[in-house]
Amino acid sequence: MDDCLFCRIVAGKIPATIVYEDDDVMAINDVFPRAPFHVLVVPRKHVEKLSGLEDEVLGGQLLQAVRRVARLGGVAENFRLVVNNGDHAGQTVPHLHLHVLGGREFAWPPG
Ligand SMILES: [Zn+2]
Numbered sequence: 001m002d003d004c005l006f007c008r009i010v011a012g013k014i015p016a017t018i019v020y021e022d023d024d025v026m027a028i029n030d031v032f033p034r035a036p037f038h039v040l041v042v043p044r045k046h047v048e049k050l051s052g053l054e055d056e057v058l059g060g061q062l063l064q065a066v067r068r069v070a071r072l073g074g075v076a077e078n079f080r081l082v083v084n085n086g087d088h089a090g091q092t093v094p095h096l097h098l099h100v101l102g103g104r105e106f107a108w109p110p111g
């Protein structure tokens with residue numbers, strides 16, 4: 001997926017601040033942070049949406065990466081996890097990513 005922003009970041013073609021990575025998952029700082037702590041957890045392989053993620057192992061790896069990232073960022077006990085699935089839900093990059101936000105209070109319900 002040469003035209004995919006996150007595939008290009010995973011391939012090292014676009015710079016990003018990597019806060020965690022392993023063989024299957026990468027976590028980077030969001031360039032437009034919506035909270036003092038805002039990291040995106042991204043699968044290295046191209047999966048467009050959570051609704052298309054059939055790999056159960058990868059699903060677990062993504063959630064475990066969220067835990068690690070939150071701990072590394074000092075927000076382990078208070079963070080919000082957001083997945084925007086589809087245009088109408090606010091997904092702007094068509095490569096699955098999990099938003100981990102922390103460092104402030106969050107309202108419920110989300111907008
Ligand atoms: Zn991609």
Ligand SMILES: [Zn+2]
Nearest residue numbers: 084091092093
């Ligand atoms: Zn997003």
